[in-house]
Amino acid sequence: MTTVRNGTSRRDLLVGLGAAVGAAATTGFVFNERSAAPSTTLRLALVDVRHAVPGAVPGQLHAMGARAVPYADVVDAAGRHVGRLDSAIVPGTAGESVLHTLNLADGSLLAIGPHDMAGAYAVVGGSGRYGGVTGSYQLDDHGSDAHDLTITLHGLEA
Numbered sequence: 031m032t033t034v035r036n037g038t039s040r041r042d043l044l045v046g047l048g049a050a051v052g053a054a055a056t057t058g059f060v061f062n063e064r065s066a067a068p069s070t071t072l073r074l075a076l077v078d079v080r081h082a083v084p085g086a087v088p089g090q091l092h093a094m095g096a097r098a099v100p101y102a103d104v105v106d107a108a109g110r111h112v113g114r115l116d117s118a119i120v121p122g123t124a125g126e127s128v129l130h131t132l133n134l135a136d137g138s139l140l141a142i143g144p145h146d147m148a149g150a151y152a153v154v155g156g157s158g159r160y161g162g163v164t165g166s167y168q169l170d171d172h173g174s175d176a177h178d179l180t181i182t183l184h185g186l187e188a
Contacts, residue, residue: 069165072181076102076115076169079147079177084118099128100147104179119145137161139181147171153183160186 081098099117106112113134120127120142130151132139137158143151148171156163165183172178 068184070183070186072179072183073107074112074179074181075105075107076177076179077105078103097126097145102177104132104134134160139163139167141167143169147177153181 079100079102081100083092083096083098086092086096097119099119100115101117102115103111104113104115113132116131116133118129118131120129126145127142128145130139130141130143132141137156137160139153139160140155141151141153143149148169151167151169153163153165153167160183163183163185165181167179167181170178170180
């Protein structure tokens, strides 16, 4: 019996992608020119950090073992409210990660990092003023409901 396929298989796509990446690496192709751009550091803080279980109904107990994710207000060095941080759990083969949406007055940043609140997060996207930037941020926990937030961005227009 003969099987006829129309189109490209997943294996063919992966082989093609691998060949393209290999060719780009050997020819010195630059994937991200912004990495050489000057960086901008924003120093903010998270205050009133709280946790919620996604999908939980107010007034009802959530399922046993349900994971809570953080949300918080974002303030600048003077204590002025400048935005909000919301989170979602992202399951993976090596455990869970947390996806943060940092909504600021002039745009949003999307970052992924460890399930623990404190740690390093990779900025994987942005909108508004932050569209097209790359970078990371560090959340430092000092044992209270406030966290220092140091954001380093590349490609941010002045």
